[in-house]
Amino acid sequence: MSDNKFKNFAVLTLDIHSVEVKESKKGGQYAVAQATLPMGEGKPALPFRVIVNNGLVKVLKAETSKTLVGHIGYEEKDGKPIYLFFPYKFEDSDKPRNFAQLTLRCGVEAECRYTDAGAFWGHSRMALGMGKDEKGEYKPSLWLTVKAFSRDGDETLPQKLAAIAKGSLVNVSGRLTYEIYKDKGYTSLIASKITDFEGGDGETQSEDQAEKEFEEPNFG
Numbered sequence: 001m002s003d004n005k006f007k008n009f010a011v012l013t014l015d016i017h018s019v020e021v022k023e024s025k026k027g028g029q030y031a032v033a034q035a036t037l038p039m040g041e042g043k044p045a046l047p048f049r050v051i052v053n054n055g056l057v058k059v060l061k062a063e064t065s066k067t068l069v070g071h072i073g074y075e076e077k078d079g080k081p082i083y084l085f086f087p088y089k090f091e092d093s094d095k096p097r098n099f100a101q102l103t104l105r106c107g108v109e110a111e112c113r114y115t116d117a118g119a120f121w122g123h124s125r126m127a128l129g130m131g132k133d134e135k136g137e138y139k140p141s142l143w144l145t146v147k148a149f150s151r152d153g154d155e156t157l158p159q160k161l162a163a164i165a166k167g168s169l170v171n172v173s174g175r176l177t178y179e180i181y182k183d184k185g186y187t188s189l190i191a192s193k194i195t196d197f198e199g200g201d202g203e204t205q206s207e208d209q210a211e212k213e214f215e216e217p218n219f220g
Contacts, residue, residue, distance in 0.1 A: 007102050008103065010069070010072050010176075011067065012100075013096040013098065014065065014085070015036050015064075017036065017063070019031055020032050024053070030053035031057040034047070034048075036048065039178055043178075044178060044180050046177075046178035047083060048085045050086075051084060051086055052086070056068075056090060066090060067091045068091070070087030072084065072128065073085065073086055081142075100189060104128055106124060106126050106168050107166065109166050110123060110158075112162045120149075120150040120155045120158050121147065122158040122162050123148075126143070126172070126189075127142065127143050142187075145189070146172055146188070157191060161191065161194060170194060172191050173191065173192050175192070
């Protein structure tokens with residue numbers, strides 16, 4: 001199965017820790033919030049910097065939890081990763097949400113194996129492109145470890161992951177996870193669905209074309 005639309009979509013329930021409202025050079029307001037995506041009791045939370053420039057400025061309140069719909073961004077400062085989230089709407093939800101649907105470029109072909117219990121699974125390193133900066137140079141990509149597990153003996157998902165060639169674009173849906181090892185954070189996407197990515201003419205769409213669909217807000 002293939003899909004020719006570039007994906008960068010997420011629904012996340014975030015714990016908002018602090019909010020700073022700022023004035024843009026054009027006179028409008030935007031807000032920058034420090035937030036985290038909980039991973040469960042006893043596990044480190046995934047930190048996010050949330051940026052909004054619409055009616056959500058009034059929605060973001062410190063010391064609250066909000067389910068937000070938007071797209072994921074990424075940047076690096078002084079060699080440290082900064083996970084960004086650009087929501088465009090607020091969603092009422094009775095349950096915490098952690099869902100992402102992303103178009104990723106495969107950087108390393110999958111390694112697959114069987115667990116001691118006989119379950120088949122695989123993992124691969126893939127990149128979410130962030131487009132180009134004002135100088136026309138590519139921004140740092142967000143690298144994720146994509147993991148796929150068999151379900152009740154059905155190995156379709158990890159077999160799909162194993163078939164992805166290095167350099168290929170693929171659409172992956174799933175949930176984000178985060179762990180810290182030796183003081184370094186590692187982010188993974190646990191796949192629930194994997195589909196091929198193809199351009200509208202049946203050929204793989206270029207990275208430039210794909211990234212044009214998602215531009216970060218301009219607060220200049």
